[in-house]
Amino acid sequence: MPTRKNVQSTHITTQLRMLHGAVLDIVGMMNGPQRDEMMIREAGIRLDRALFPLLVLVERFGPIGVVDLADRVGRDYTTVSRQLGKLEAQQLIERCVTGDRRVRLMAITESGKAMTDRIDAARERILRAGFADWAESEIDDLVRLVRRFADAMRESEIKERLKS
Numbered sequence: 001m002p003t004r005k006n007v008q009s010t011h012i013t014t015q016l017r018m019l020h021g022a023v024l025d026i027v028g029m030m031n032g033p034q035r036d037e038m039m040i041r042e043a044g045i046r047l048d049r050a051l052f053p054l055l056v057l058v059e060r061f062g063p064i065g066v067v068d069l070a071d072r073v074g075r076d077y078t079t080v081s082r083q084l085g086k087l088e089a090q091q092l093i094e095r096c097v098t099g100d101r102r103v104r105l106m107a108i109t110e111s112g113k114a115m116t117d118r119i120d121a122a123r124e125r126i127l128r129a130g131f132a133d134w135a136e137s138e139i140d141d142l143v144r145l146v147r148r149f150a151d152a153m154r155e156s157e158i159k160e161r162l163k164s
Contacts, residue, residue: 042122045115051087052119054080055108058087059116063096063105087112 029035036052047055053073058064061072066084070077084106087093092112096105108116131139 039119039122039126042126043115043118044122045118047115048086051083054083055087055092055112056116056119058084058093058106059108059113062093063107066104066106069106 031053033049036049040047040049040052054069057069057072061068066081067077069084070080073080081104084093088095088106091109092115093106094109096107098105134142
């Protein structure tokens with residue numbers, strides 16, 4: 001007869017596989033070019049699809065460095081640097097002055113913020129439709145647990161980096 005510990009371990013292993021699958025589904029949808037095009041269209045903005053995630057991330061996490069931004073989008077930093085130049089030329093982001101000239105930090109401009117506000121409003125309309133039949137408490141639980149999970153993963157990543 002299996003022990004309770006082994007049964008619980010098997011259950012957790014199954015749940016973690018299901019969680020990983022769900023996260024992959026969400027990330028795939030969120031990072032898909034079709035999703036970006038839909039958000040651009042829904043927001044009523046004019047923006048190259050390749051620049052879309054960079055603009056949103058600069059607004060959310062800025063001022064942010066090129067290397068950190070490249071890591072977040074899974075692109076080479078030279079590619080991201082070139083794309084940031086396009087956003088800068090459109091006056092949607094701007095370079096921040098730092099004490100270290102080697103560090104290039106980017107921040108959102110007023111016109112960039114106006115654009116991301118339109119994107120946020122479009123995202124909210126889309127997500128509200130997806131959550132239409134959810135109870136408020138279910139949404140609260142989801143947000144709380146996803147934030148907790150993201151924080152735990154980030155903390156684990158930081159600990160691993162410190163070991164190296």
